[in-house]
Amino acid sequence: MNPLIEEQDTADGLIVEGERLSLGVAARLSRYLQVLTQARKMGRETISSQELSEYTHINPTQIRRDLSGFGKFGKRGVGYNVDSLVAEVRKILRTSGQHNIALFGAGNLGQAIASSDMFADHGFQIVAMFDVDSGVVGSEVGDLRVRDFSELESVVAEQEIVVGVLAVPAAAAQAVADRLVEAGVKIIFNYSEQLLQVPPEVTVHTSSPAVDLLYALYFYLT
Amino acid sequence: MNPLIEEQDTADGLIVEGERLSLGVAARLSRYLQVLTQARKMGRETISSQELSEYTHINPTQIRRDLSGFGKFGKRGVGYNVDSLVAEVRKILRTSGQHNIALFGAGNLGQAIASSDMFADHGFQIVAMFDVDSGVVGSEVGDLRVRDFSELESVVAEQEIVVGVLAVPAAAAQAVADRLVEAGVKIIFNYSEQLLQVPPEVTVHTSSPAVDLLYALYFYLT
DNA sequence: TAGATTGTTAATCGATTAACAATC
DNA sequence: TAGATTGTTAATCGATTAACAATC
Numbered sequence: 271m272n273p274l275i276e277e278q279d280t281a282d283g284l285i286v287e288g289e290r291l292s293l294g295v296a297a298r299l300s301r302y303l304q305v306l307t308q309a310r311k312m313g314r315e316t317i318s319s320q321e322l323s324e325y326t327h328i329n330p331t332q333i334r335r336d337l338s339g340f341g342k343f344g345k346r347g348v349g350y351n352v353d354s355l356v357a358e359v360r361k362i363l364r365t366s367g368q369h370n371i372a373l374f375g376a377g378n379l380g381q382a383i384a385s386s387d388m389f390a391d392h393g394f395q396i397v398a399m400f401d402v403d404s405g406v407v408g409s410e411v412g413d414l415r416v417r418d419f420s421e422l423e424s425v426v427a428e429q430e431i432v433v434g435v436l437a438v439p440a441a442a443a444q445a446v447a448d449r450l451v452e453a454g455v456k457i458i459f460n461y462s463e464q465l466l467q468v469p470p471e472v473t474v475h476t477s478s479p480a481v482d483l484l485y486a487l488y489f490y491l492t
Numbered sequence: 493m494n495p496l497i498e499e500q501d502t503a504d505g506l507i508v509e510g511e512r513l514s515l516g517v518a519a520r521l522s523r524y525l526q527v528l529t530q531a532r533k534m535g536r537e538t539i540s541s542q543e544l545s546e547y548t549h550i551n552p553t554q555i556r557r558d559l560s561g562f563g564k565f566g567k568r569g570v571g572y573n574v575d576s577l578v579a580e581v582r583k584i585l586r587t588s589g590q591h592n593i594a595l596f597g598a599g600n601l602g603q604a605i606a607s608s609d610m611f612a613d614h615g616f617q618i619v620a621m622f623d624v625d626s627g628v629v630g631s632e633v634g635d636l637r638v639r640d641f642s643e644l645e646s647v648v649a650e651q652e653i654v655v656g657v658l659a660v661p662a663a664a665a666q667a668v669a670d671r672l673v674e675a676g677v678k679i680i681f682n683y684s685e686q687l688l689q690v691p692p693e694v695t696v697h698t699s700s701p702a703v704d705l706l707y708a709l710y711f712y713l714t
Numbered sequence: 715t716a717g718a719t720t721g722t723t724a725a726t727c728g729a730t731t732a733a734c735a736a737t738c
Numbered sequence: 739t740a741g742a743t744t745g746t747t748a749a750t751c752g753a754t755t756a757a758c759a760a761t762c
Contacts, residue, residue, distance in 0.1 A: 290714050294752070300707045304700050308687050318719065325687055325698075330719095331755060338721050346720045347762040363710050371705075379604035388685060392702040432712065433705060457708050459701065463610060465530050465547055473708050476547075478526050479681065479699055480614040483593075483655060485522040486679045486695050488585050490654065492512050516729070540743065552743095553731060560745050568744045569738040721760080730751070737744080 291362070298336055299359050301326045306356045307391050318349035360393075368393050370429050372455075374446050375437035376401040376409075376416045379461060383437055384411050394433065398425045402442070419449075426453040433457045440464040447474075513584070520558055521581050523548045528578045529613050540571035582615075590615050592651050594677075596668050597659035598623040598631075598638045601683060605659055606633050616655065620647045624664070641671075648675040655679045662686040669696070 291299070305325045309317050319330040319337075326333075337343050337350070343358055344350045360366045371394050373380055383389075384396055399414045400422060401407055407418045417425065425431065434450040436443050436458065443464035450458060451472055460466055460476040468474055513521070527547045531539050541552040541559075548555075559565050559572070565580055566572045582588045593616050595602055605611075606618055621636045622644060623629055629640045639647065647653065656672040658665050658680065665686035672680055673694055682688055682698040690696055 291710065292752075296710050297707050300703045300710075301700070303706065304698075304703045305687060308685055311685075312687070320719080329754060331722095331757095332753070334720060335722080335754095342721075344720050345762055346760070347718045349719065363706060364713050365706050365709055369709065377604070378600045378607070382599070382601035382604055385600070388702045389705070391685070392706055394702060394705060432709070456712055457705070459705060459708075461701075463530055463533075463613070465527060465534070473712065475704050475708055476526075477699075477701055477704075478523070479683075480610045480616060481522045481526045482697050482699075483611070483616060483679070483681060484525065484585060484587050484614055485519050486681075486697055487587055487591065487654070488513065488518050488522075490678055490695065491586050514728075542743080551730060553733095553746095554729070556744060557730095557746080564745075566744050567738055568736070569742045571743065717762105719760105719762085721758105723757090723759100725755085727754070728751105729753080731749085733747090733749105735744105735746090738742085 295336060296363065298326075298328055298332070299363055301328065302333065302336075303356065303359050303363070303392070306352055306359065310352045310356060311391075314352050316345075316349040317352055317355075319344075321349075365393055368395055369432050370395055370397045371433040371435055372396070372398045372400065372422075372425060372429070372431045373414075373435045373437060374400045375439075375442075376403070376406045376411055377437065380437040381411055383435065383461075384414060396435075397429045397431070419446075422449055423453045426450070426455060431455060433459060435459045435461070437461045517558060518585065520548075520550055520554070521585055523550065524555065524558075525578065525581045525585070525614070528574055528581065532574045532578060533613075536574050538567075538571040539574055539577075541566075543571075587615055590617055591655065592617055592619045592653050593655040593657055593681075594618070594620045594622065594644075594647060594651070594653045595636075595657045595659060596622045597661075597664075598625070598628045598633055599659065602659040603633055605657065605683075606636060618657075619651045619653070641668075644671055645675045648672070648677060653677060655681060657681045657683070659683045 302322060305322055319333040322333050323330040340362055343355055373383060373396050376399055384399060389396060398417060399411055400417050400419050402419055407416050409416050434455045436446055438446055440462040443460060443462040444466060447458055447466045447468060451468055456472055458472060458474045460474055466474045524544060527544055541555040544555050545552040562584055565577055595605060595618050598621055606621060611618060620639060621633060622639050622641050624641055629638050631638050656677045658668055660668055662684040665682060665684040666688060669680055669688045669690060673690055678694055680694060680696045682696055688696050
């Protein structure tokens with residue numbers, strides 16, 4: 271059985287459309303995409319599994335294995351074509367399309383996120399930005415006008431928001447999350463330290479740079 | 493053999509001081525610590541493996557397994573004492589001490605990082621902040637005076653900086669990384685999208701929120 | 715051709731899970 | 739006591755790695 275998918279595969283070893291990737295494979299493919307996207311920006315035409323390994327800290331054999339489960343994307347002696355591999359991995363992850371996200375909090379962090387290419391590079395468009403501070407509501411951050419929280423429900427519905435990004439103080443995060451859940455948003459990206467309570471059908475991802483640092487430090491100290 | 497460590501264990505199943513944790517265990521322990529730290533802030537006295545699982549998305553059996561490899565920290569029918577578990581996990585990760593970090597870039601992102609408790613909560617103290625913009629150098633952000641890049645080498649040496657955090661534009665990131673490497677810093681935390689080239693003894697962690705989002709979206713779409 | 719790198723196998727190791735006795 | 743939750747076992751599954759033929 272092909273270990274890359276949860277159910278069966280075809281006789282020739284390629285993945286059937288419609289099968290779900292395992293958690294590990296989806297996570298790794300996402301990381302390959304991050305490096306590939308940036309490599310493309312830098313004008314790279316090909317990249318080897320060895321180079322992908324250096325940037326992702328994932329074993330090069332596993333990278334080749336992950337990719338070869340979906341087709342023969344590489345060229346022996348050369349590596350993988352960056353452009354076509356980006357397209358292939360996006361196809362596998364089904365994230366070729368555009369998805370709209372709403373950003374909460376127009377402070378330093380919110381402004382930093384709004385002005386970054388980070389999300390846009392991966393097909394996520396920030397289409398609305400919110401704040402509670404009446405001194406900030408109405409002002410412009412990049413191309414976006416800062417909206418009042420009262421517009422949350424209508425914007426989520428009209429713009430088909432699939433992800434809410436929280437760049438608000440910890441004390442405000444749960445209240446925003448509650449309203450997002452109520453409005454039907456299923457993915458919340460939490461930049462605050464607050465532990466969020468949400469129903470089981472909603473996914474919360476809490477950003478934790480200090481945790482990553484702890485982990486790096488452990489291997490530095492030992 | 494105890495699977496939590498790379499070499500041997502004692503006859504009673506407890507981990508020998510001096511053994512190195514496997515990558516997976518160290519990563520998971522770091523995540524428990526994130527949740528525990530925040531739970532403590534919220535005044536929680538105990539927490540169950542079930543609750544830790546909800547916040548970390550790690551299976552509760554595995555959490556109990558990870559912890560029980562180092563001692564019997566829990567109380568049956570009750571859960572784990574938050575305070576003492578924080579202390580135990582920190583001891584295991586050997587990150588009980590304080591570590592000094594330097595922050596590069598005093599823009600929106602740099603200011604957001606400088607004013608966050610995120611690093612301080614885990615024993616990382618931001619002791620210096622740098623920028624190239626002469627209009628910003630000399631100004632105060634929180635308790636920190638923004639320094640000129642020319643002070644980099646002397647500050648790293650005098651303050652015993654172990655981690656450099658890059659909140660600079662992608663175009664400037666490699667140059668800062670080069671100087672940090674030259675100055676002897678072994679851990680670089682990269683908030684830019686730039687793929688950094690460093691010698692093998694230096695660890696780069698690139699923050700990738702959009703990648704995490706891709707991953708969450710995949711499971712939402714399928 | 716010579717060098718490099720993929721695609722793939724086979725073996726091992728660690729992660730995951732269900733289940734449940736122990737016990738608070 | 740009754741309910742809850744840990745600590746632990748045993749079985750399975752997926753990840754990891756080395757090695758190397760295929761081939762660009």
